[in-house]
Amino acid sequence: MNVNLNTIRHGAVENRWLIAILTVLTVFPFVAPPFIGSFYTVLMIEAMVFAIFALGYDIMMGYTGMISFGHAAYFGLGVYGGALTVLHLSEGLIPLLLVAVVLSAAFAFIVGYFSLRSTGVYFALITFAFAQILYEIVIRSSDFLGGNNGLTVSTPTLFASIEISEMMIYYIVFLTMVAVYIGARRLMNSPLGLIFQVIGENDQRAEFIGYNVDRYKHISFIISGMVSGLAGGLFVAAEGFASPDMLFWLFSGEIIIMVVFGGVGTLYGPMIGAGVFIYLETYLNSTFDAWQIILGLVFITVVLLFPQGLVGLLKDSDSLDSLSLERLRDQLTSRD
Amino acid sequence: MVATSAIIAQALNGLSQMMLLVLIASGLTIIFGLMDILNFAHGSFYMLGAYIGLSTYLLTEQFFLAIVVAFILVGALGGLLEYTTLRPLYGRDPVDHLLITFGFLLVLDQSAHFIWGADLKSMPTPDLLDFSLQLGMLSYPAYRIFIFLFGLAFVGGMFLLIQRSNMGLIIRAGTHNTETVRSLGINLPRAFTMTFAFGAGIAGVSGVIAAPVVGLSPTMGVSIIIDAFIVVVIGGLGSFRGSIVAAFIIAEVRALGALFFPGFTSILVLLALVVTLVIKPEGLFPTSITEA
Numbered sequence: 001m002n003v004n005l006n007t008i009r010h011g012a013v014e015n016r017w018l019i020a021i022l023t024v025l026t027v028f029p030f031v032a033p034p035f036i037g038s039f040y041t042v043l044m045i046e047a048m049v050f051a052i053f054a055l056g057y058d059i060m061m062g063y064t065g066m067i068s069f070g071h072a073a074y075f076g077l078g079v080y081g082g083a084l085t086v087l088h089l090s091e092g093l094i095p096l097l098l099v100a101v102v103l104s105a106a107f108a109f110i111v112g113y114f115s116l117r118s119t120g121v122y123f124a125l126i127t128f129a130f131a132q133i134l135y136e137i138v139i140r141s142s143d144f145l146g147g148n149n150g151l152t153v154s155t156p157t158l159f160a161s162i163e164i165s166e167m168m169i170y171y172i173v174f175l176t177m178v179a180v181y182i183g184a185r186r187l188m189n190s191p192l193g194l195i196f197q198v199i200g201e202n203d204q205r206a207e208f209i210g211y212n213v214d215r216y217k218h219i220s221f222i223i224s225g226m227v228s229g230l231a232g233g234l235f236v237a238a239e240g241f242a243s244p245d246m247l248f249w250l251f252s253g254e255i256i257i258m259v260v261f262g263g264v265g266t267l268y269g270p271m272i273g274a275g276v277f278i279y280l281e282t283y284l285n286s287t288f289d290a291w292q293i294i295l296g297l298v299f300i301t302v303v304l305l306f307p308q309g310l311v312g313l314l315k316d317s318d319s320l321d322s323l324s325l326e327r328l329r330d331q332l333t334s335r336d
Numbered sequence: 337m338v339a340t341s342a343i344i345a346q347a348l349n350g351l352s353q354m355m356l357l358v359l360i361a362s363g364l365t366i367i368f369g370l371m372d373i374l375n376f377a378h379g380s381f382y383m384l385g386a387y388i389g390l391s392t393y394l395l396t397e398q399f400f401l402a403i404v405v406a407f408i409l410v411g412a413l414g415g416l417l418e419y420t421t422l423r424p425l426y427g428r429d430p431v432d433h434l435l436i437t438f439g440f441l442l443v444l445d446q447s448a449h450f451i452w453g454a455d456l457k458s459m460p461t462p463d464l465l466d467f468s469l470q471l472g473m474l475s476y477p478a479y480r481i482f483i484f485l486f487g488l489a490f491v492g493g494m495f496l497l498i499q500r501s502n503m504g505l506i507i508r509a510g511t512h513n514t515e516t517v518r519s520l521g522i523n524l525p526r527a528f529t530m531t532f533a534f535g536a537g538i539a540g541v542s543g544v545i546a547a548p549v550v551g552l553s554p555t556m557g558v559s560i561i562i563d564a565f566i567v568v569v570i571g572g573l574g575s576f577r578g579s580i581v582a583a584f585i586i587a588e589v590r591a592l593g594a595l596f597f598p599g600f601t602s603i604l605v606l607l608a609l610v611v612t613l614v615i616k617p618e619g620l621f622p623t624s625i626t627e628a
Contacts, residue, residue: 067431114610115613118617120430121431121434122617124374125374125613126610126614128565129566129610129613132602132606133607133610136602136606137603140599140600249562250558253438253442256435257438290447290450292442292445293442293443293446293450296439296443296446297443299439300421300436300443303435303436303439304421304425
């Protein structure tokens with residue numbers, strides 16, 4: 001996949017956009033509901049949850065250059081793990097999220113262990129198969145996992161006693177999203193993140209330099225799985241249900257669409273892509289029966305003509321890529 | 337205790353299912369072998385073939401005409417899609433092709449939903465084949481035997497095509513080394529379009545053949561593509577012979593598994609895939625289309 005190295009770049013224009021978006025998101029639930037109703041607050045929560053998921057996917061796809069076709073598994077494990085925690089263990093939001101993250105990390109560890117010897121299409125297919133196994137288990141289950149009907153759960157509480165309102169879950173999701181974004185950005189500027197990018201650029205060369213490529217791919221895969229699981233946990237906390245659709249392979253395809261649509265390898269691009277996707281889905285679904293036709297056509301057009309995605313369209317073409325490549329090379333050669 | 341006749345009947349069902357899988361998987365196999373594209377929309381071509389076949393059959397009452405029409409229309413559609421969207425991407429990351437075909441899947445499945453509706457439709461078994469054969473103490477539908485024989489004839493035809501025809505020569509050579517084939521002056525882009533169209537056409541035909549036994553819905557492609565992927569991967573991506581062996585394994589695991597582990601056959605099949613990929617990532621017959 002096209003790996004961009006623009007984590008290193010901090011354009012002034014981008015920062016201005018970032019501040020504008022953050023400001024809108026901060027005041028949104030206060031200002032918007034009187035005008036457009038709280039429906040949009042819920043939609044915004046969903047968009048931000050998927051933005052976290054897309055970000056998690058981009059860590060792996062956009063930087064380490066691996067395409068998983070089974071990422072629904074990690075999101076779905078977060079959803080189901082979170083739902084089961086509320087039903088059987090604890091009503092608290094924090095235990096819910098902890099279980100979601102730990103479960104998806106554990107599954108990513110296992111799948112990564114088996115799949116990382118393969119690359120490209122084979123890797124995509126193994127991740128796909130593992131995710132489908134989870135899906136098959138869930139739809140054939142009865143009461144405990146809810147089978148085809150899924151699970152419905154009540155809203156979790158904060159610190160075991162405080163009821164969580166819609167406004168609160170909005171800010172919890174929002175702050176988590178910002179924190180995960182900042183974390184991912186720092187990660188990609190850290191030595192570990194740079195190794196990810198070297199592998200994404202050319203894994204053979206990374207191997208020759210002496211990096212244990214499989215180990216770093218595994219780490220990248222687990223981090224990506226954890227972030228996806230966190231998004232799943234937040235989803236069940238906010239929406240209160242778990243559905244087997246969230247483990248199905250078409251859902252794995254949708255997250256790839258969001259990421260590619262927004263702009264692979266930029267971190268913020270996939271988040272924008274997720275937001276636009278959720279709004280398009282909601283808007284087109286209510287106005288036009290066959291919205292997936294439009295979705296498919298838009299997606300094909302993006303892959304064909306705008307491989308840099310939405311953010312690639314917005315960005316000035318005269319980028320600093322060569323500069324950042326040089327910096328990257330300096331950092332790599334100065335290390336032992 | 338499962339009765340012996342039930343086991344035999346299921347094993348026979350497995351054989352006809354195997355031939356359907358061979359038909360579908362062979363399209364995937366030659367496309368991957370020559371072009372290195374894993375076609376996510378292959379199940380959608382199968383689904384479209386079934387619907388086009390149904391419409392033709394209801395219109396003309398001619399089953400074999402339905403097969404031909406499905407082959408031509410789905411094949412033409414496949415060729416058109418390849419020409420307009422996949423061809424411009426050669427030389428880019430192969431994963432882009434996978435993404436594009438996923439886009440096809442969304443558009444085609446939803447279009448079928450739009451044109452033919454979401455409700456389950458069924459295709460009548462053609463009158464000519466609508467009877468049962470007495471096999472010893474077992475009464476067995478003739479149509480399933482037709483599927484098996486059709487598949488057998490198809491496999492024979494494919495072997496001849498791959499071994500003897502010019503097209504087969506290009507496919508075999510292209511599987512080994514695309515660059516050399518190109519430098520010999522072969523019009524490779526045209527071969528790619530033809531191969532993609534042919535693969536799509538076969539998928540369309542298998543849709544028509546399968547329609548009387550499986551029933552039609554816009555999501556039928558999504559459910560078959562998983563088995564088809566598993567077959568081509570276990571067999572070795574690009575290996576025609578491998579996909580036949582793998583189709584046999586998967587179809588029998590499903591058919592007999594339904595007797596002994598009802599409800600868990602999908603998990604068994606997926607586990608078979610995982611085990612194969614972990615032990616032998618290249619599949620049972622790594623790219624041996626040349627020796628097919």
